[in-house]
Amino acid sequence: MSTADGVAQSFAALSRRDLAVLVPELLLCGQLIDRSGMAHLISAFGREGMAEVAIEEWQASSPWYTRRMQRALGYEGDDVVTIFKGLQLDIGAPPQFMDFRYRVDDANHGEFWLDHCGALMDVEPLGDDYVTSMCHDIEDPTFDATALATNPHAQVRPIHRPPRRPEDRHPHCAWTVVIDPSHVPPKMEPHTEALGRSAAVAVELSPIDPADDGNADYAGPLLSDVRFGDFSRSALVRIAEEVCLQQHLLTLGFLSGVRKRTDEESALAITRKQLTGIAGLTSERIRKALGLPGDLDGLATVLSVHPMFAPQQYVHRDIRFDGQRLELRIRRSGGAHTDGAWPALVDGEHLEALNALVRGVDPHFSVRVVAEDADALIVEVIVESAPAKECGEVAITRFSSGSSFVFADRGIPLPLTVV
Numbered sequence: 001m002s003t004a005d006g007v008a009q010s011f012a013a014l015s016r017r018d019l020a021v022l023v024p025e026l027l028l029c030g031q032l033i034d035r036s037g038m039a040h041l042i043s044a045f046g047r048e049g050m051a052e053v054a055i056e057e058w059q060a061s062s063p064w065y066t067r068r069m070q071r072a073l074g075y076e077g078d079d080v081v082t083i084f085k086g087l088q089l090d091i092g093a094p095p096q097f098m099d100f101r102y103r104v105d106d107a108n109h110g111e112f113w114l115d116h117c118g119a120l121m122d123v124e125p126l127g128d129d130y131v132t133s134m135c136h137d138i139e140d141p142t143f144d145a146t147a148l149a150t151n152p153h154a155q156v157r158p159i160h161r162p163p164r165r166p167e168d169r170h171p172h173c174a175w176t177v178v179i180d181p182s183h184v185p186p187k188m189e190p191h192t193e194a195l196g197r198s199a200a201v202a203v204e205l206s207p208i209d210p211a212d213d214g215n216a217d218y219a220g221p222l223l224s225d226v227r228f229g230d231f232s233r234s235a236l237v238r239i240a241e242e243v244c245l246q247q248h249l250l251t252l253g254f255l256s257g258v259r260k261r262t263d264e265e266s267a268l269a270i271t272r273k274q275l276t277g278i279a280g281l282t283s284e285r286i287r288k289a290l291g292l293p294g295d296l297d298g299l300a301t302v303l304s305v306h307p308m309f310a311p312q313q314y315v316h317r318d319i320r321f322d323g324q325r326l327e328l329r330i331r332r333s334g335g336a337h338t339d340g341a342w343p344a345l346v347d348g349e350h351l352e353a354l355n356a357l358v359r360g361v362d363p364h365f366s367v368r369v370v371a372e373d374a375d376a377l378i379v380e381v382i383v384e385s386a387p388a389k390e391c392g393e394v395a396i397t398r399f400s401s402g403s404s405f406v407f408a409d410r411g412i413p414l415p416l417t418v419v
Helices: 016-072 080-088 118-126 128-148 190-195 233-259 264-290 296-305 334-339 352-359 392-397
Strands: 098-106 109-117 154-160 173-179 317-321 326-331 365-372 376-383
Touching: 016 080, 016 118, 016 128, 016 190, 016 233, 016 264, 016 392, 080 098, 080 109, 080 128, 080 173, 109 118, 118 128, 128 154, 128 173, 190 233, 233 264, 233 334, 264 296, 264 352, 264 392, 296 317, 296 326, 296 352, 296 376, 352 365, 352 392
Parallel strands: none
Antiparallel strands: 098 109, 109 173, 154 173, 317 326, 326 376, 365 376
16 A cells, blocks of 8 residues: 555555455444543543433434435435444444344334344443443433434334343343334434534545446345445445544544533543544554554554544545655644544644554554644654553553454345335
8 A cells, every 4th residue: 555655545545355344343443432432431520421421422423424324325214224224334333243133114113132232241340330321321312313313203212221131131132213203303402513513524525436346325225234345445435434434523522522521621631542542442453454564564554544544535644654764744724623533632742642553553663743833743653672561541442342353254144124
């Protein structure tokens, strides 16, 4: 992917095969954002405060990114099938780790259940209070907020859910989805409305070429699993961009919720810790998934597709690698800067997230400021003689079983028709 005078700057430089491997990784790393952030919220605000921020971040972000993915892949609608397709492409429900299974009764009625819930596996050791916070307090308003993006009269209600009784109950949870004109739509919350005015919601991403080999959309039947290798290369580029944008929107919702509960300096400090944890683990998983070397060349590729710096239409940055020297320029322009998203949290005094990212490829790497002014921060990657110890923020995120989760090939998915 690197060249003698620079580095390709986007997902478009990857092969169709590599993109198909990368997309589920990006979905999983998006879900792990909360594993990175929640511990710091608990420390600052307690369990109840953590749950309140989690509700607000997902309420604020999921309606907007759900609609974006619907438009991108041509499956806009107002029925249960549309809702289920959205869940399959949502960072809140990464495939296999959050193993959603679906049943469609008719256009207005369906069920889903989780044969495996990685988030539950992470939280159960903390006790029933934390499980209830996640599976009751957080899920009730946020499932409805996601469904609201498709139909304002949709309601998601539990059949059963954790805490599990008996303790090995399977599936882990089950839910109904019912669309009924008598359902009173929930009001749009102020934090949802505010995020709708962000640059992230409006940014235009790469168009899908209908002439490419493979599927250009998801307009056909609902499938039991989304097999990303069936999509065309340009469709996968767009999906990857949208998934990275989901992560930025979720974090903007997170930051909004934190700002309501503390001063600006503390809010930024908490969000920088969240970014540091997920940045390091994500770079590690990307490098392994794509089979990249743990050298500067491999790091250049990781930087070009890392959600901290993607999509390039939203995050204005330049990556330069000449075979010996790797330099990153974070420009103070574009939508990410306007919104105050992840790249805006990095400056010459706050390099922790960048150091975690580069050390996810090799613990000997560090970043050094080359220049900083109102237009850009420029850093170069240096190689230290001794490896750095893993920082606490990454170690906290690694607590999740998602940090070591391995995707499996499940073969040809089946279309799910009305039962």
